[in-house]
Amino acid sequence: xxxxTQSPRHKVTETGTPVTLRCHQTExxxxxYWYRQDPGHGLRLIHYSYGVKDTDKGEVSDGYSVSRxxxxxxxxxxxxxxxxxxxxxxxxxxxxxxxxxxxxxxGTRLTVT
Amino acid sequence: xxQVEQSPPDLILQEGANSTxxxxxxxxxxxxxxxxxxxxxxxxNLFYIPSGTKQNGRLxxxxxxxxxxxxxxxxxxxxxxxxxxxxxxxxxxxxxxGTRLTINP
Numbered sequence: 001x002x003x004x005t006q007s008p009r010h011k012v013t014e015t016g017t018p019v020t021l022r023c024h025q026t027e028x029x030x031x032x033y034w035y036r037q038d039p040g041h042g043l044r045l046i047h048y049s050y051g052v053k054d055t056d057k058g059e060v061s062d063g064y065s066v067s068r069x070x071x072x073x074x075x076x077x078x079x080x081x082x083x084x085x086x087x088x089x090x091x092x093x094x095x096x097x098x099x100x101x102x103x104x105x106x107g108t109r110l111t112v113t
Numbered sequence: 114x115x116q117v118e119q120s121p122p123d124l125i126l127q128e129g130a131n132s133t134x135x136x137x138x139x140x141x142x143x144x145x146x147x148x149x150x151x152x153x154x155x156x157x158n159l160f161y162i163p164s165g166t167k168q169n170g171r172l173x174x175x176x177x178x179x180x181x182x183x184x185x186x187x188x189x190x191x192x193x194x195x196x197x198x199x200x201x202x203x204x205x206x207x208x209x210x211g212t213r214l215t216i217n218p
Contacts, residue, residue, distance in 0.1 A: 033206070040210075041210075042199065042208045042209065042210045042211055043199065043201075043208040044208070045205050045206065045207075048205070058205060059114075059205070059207075088154065090156065092156075098144055098203075098204050098205060098206055099143060099144045099163075100161070101146065101158050101161040102146060102148075102158060102201070102206060103158055104148075104155075104156035104157075104158075106154070106155055107154055107155075107156075
């Protein structure tokens with residue numbers, strides 16, 4: 001157990017509503033990541049953070065924003081949820097960036113109706 | 114961007130069999146990781162192996178960075194090895210599409 005908690009674990013929401021997913025870590029790792037997993041697409045990077053208030057975009061960042069005000073928390077916000085954002089969202093952490101082992105949380109299953 | 118291809122896409126074996134999973138990548142990399150996603154959806158890091166060979170119990174991995182591939186070996190398969198195996202490469206950890214492994218008792 002890498003000390004990563006994602007909340008909520010499951011959520012159903014309506015199109016057009018904002019949604020925030022939370023990732024909390026107890027490992028004091030500098031790097032945190034948000035991925036989405038979809039059938040046929042594998043895992044794709046949405047955003048990542050390399051420190052408090054330091055974030056950058058990944059491959060599929062459109063429609064998402066992130067914030068990191070504390071080392072332990074990384075929030076992913078869907079500003080106006082769409083059905084194409086129905087997915088399983090995984091948070092991950094690594095101690096010293098991509099060149100160190102990546103550890104995942106248990107995921108959040110989001111359904112946008 | 115970098116392309117990552119895994120083969121085979123699906124593999125069905127009997128308990129006790131050995132297997133080799135392959136990950137090809139299109140550019141030089143400085144990190145390569147293997148993950149197992151179990152049937153409950155949990156992603157577990159198996160190896161961080163940018164080059165060379167590592168072993169952990171029945172699992173071992175070899176990366177030949179100069180030839181742009183990595184192999185994951187599973188010996189004496191058990192039903193608990195079932196799931197999807199992903200490799201991930203490059204600076205922003207681009208994932209392959211995975212190999213779905215099913216071990217039948």
